Amino acid sequence: MKRARYEQPKKKKKRRRLAATIAFITAVVACAAVICLLMFFNISDITASGLVRYTTQEIVDASGIQIGQNIFAIDSKKVQQRIKERFPYVDQVRLHRYLPTSVELEVVETQAAVAVVGAPDRYTLLSKSDRIVEQVQDVSTEGLPLVVGTDFTQLPVGFEATQEALDTLEKQARDNQKKKLDPPPLLEETRQALDVMVMVHYVLDAAEQTGFEGIRYIDVSDPLCLTVLYEDRVLIKLGTELELPYKLKFAATVLEESGDYFSGTVDVSLSATNQRAYSREEDIMPLLQEDYLEGYY
Known part of the structure; x- marks a missing residue:
């Protein structure tokens, strides 16, 4: 009986140490991932396709996407809303991310x-x-x-x-x-x-x-x-x-x-x-x- 009472606290301590170690490793990995995202996935190239009435520059300017912006920080719904508000003949906008640093705005224009x-x-x-x-x-x-x-x-x-x-x-x-x-x-x-x-x-x-x-x-x-x-x-x-x-x-x-x-x-x-x-x-x-x-x- 005495031996059993001795071993129980040791098992709890081991579990705590293991949990703390896992939490530490998880935090390190998460920080490393964030640093990688911030350092290696900044936009350097923005293109647009499917255009007839409008130019690439007009679409890119209306999108609000900036060179140097993180590629994963783009809100595709807001991008589509901005472009459609400015250009009535735009029916849909699809955002394509090409890692590590390129973005394409695929535009679907409509007709009367x-x-x-x-x-x-x-x-x-x-x-x-x-x-x-x-x-x-x-x-x-x-x-x-x-x-x-x-x-x-x-x-x-x-x-x-x-x-x-x-x-x-x-x-x-x-x-x-x-x-x-x-x-x-x-x-x-x-x-x-x-x-x-x-x-x-x-x-x-x-x-x-x-x-x-x-x-x-x-x-x-x-x-x-x-x-x-x-x-x-x-x-x-x-x-x-x-x-x-x-x-x-x-x-x-x-x-x-x-x-x-x-x-x-x-x-x-x-x-x-x-x-x-x-x-x-x-x-x-x-x-x-x-x-x-x-x-x-």
């Missing part, structure tokens, strides 16, 4: 997908990711489908009409309401823009799925009756966004049967339920949006 007709001689170009990439006075050479029945000219370049942006603004509005502050700016504008872009995407996606070409504009003024202009001669009434691929296929069949010289209206808004379309040869100019008539017809 539609033009929203606003005030006279004012058009808002939107990318596929619902980002305002430019406000222009003339889009006659762009060849883009036009969106009529709304106005985005009051929204700033770089503005993104996304569900994430809307959720952020609505949360801020609730917080401000508790504090009895004003709602955040662009809350209503974001809601309206998001609703519009959802409808536009439905139409464009359906047209792509069915191979329906020749859409000149999309009228979103009445969400229960979406209307598209086909080749400046036929106004197609689609109704709601439900069953749009089927409706466009039906419309394509009617247009083929009507011939290349038909000018008027085609109503396929109920075709998904009754398999019927209604066409009428008529002057469509009084039915077109005034802004479109002034600039394009």
Whole structure:
């Protein structure tokens, strides 16, 4: 019994010494690693790729990355945010680290997908990711489908009409309401823009799925009756966004049967339920949006 009582404290001391030794070694290794990072991984070369509209120097300057900065100290999310805020046609930025000292910014640029007709001689170009990439006075050479029945000219370049942006603004509005502050700016504008872009995407996606070409504009003024202009001669009434691929296929069949010289209206808004379309040869100019008539017809 006496011998057992003697050995127990010795085992505890050995364990303490071992733990202390391991802790010391770990600390030394950690310090050595930090010193290596600070001494041997400082950036000496920054490049950018995938550029069409912008230069490498512009992208590097906007990124905030500096020569001599530690390669592991870069926050890639902040880098992307800085670049996208400055350059609206940048859709994505991927950061590549090439040890020991090189960094590449891989840029994915976007293109305008539609033009929203606003005030006279004012058009808002939107990318596929619902980002305002430019406000222009003339889009006659762009060849883009036009969106009529709304106005985005009051929204700033770089503005993104996304569900994430809307959720952020609505949360801020609730917080401000508790504090009895004003709602955040662009809350209503974001809601309206998001609703519009959802409808536009439905139409464009359906047209792509069915191979329906020749859409000149999309009228979103009445969400229960979406209307598209086909080749400046036929106004197609689609109704709601439900069953749009089927409706466009039906419309394509009617247009083929009507011939290349038909000018008027085609109503396929109920075709998904009754398999019927209604066409009428008529002057469509009084039915077109005034802004479109002034600039394009």
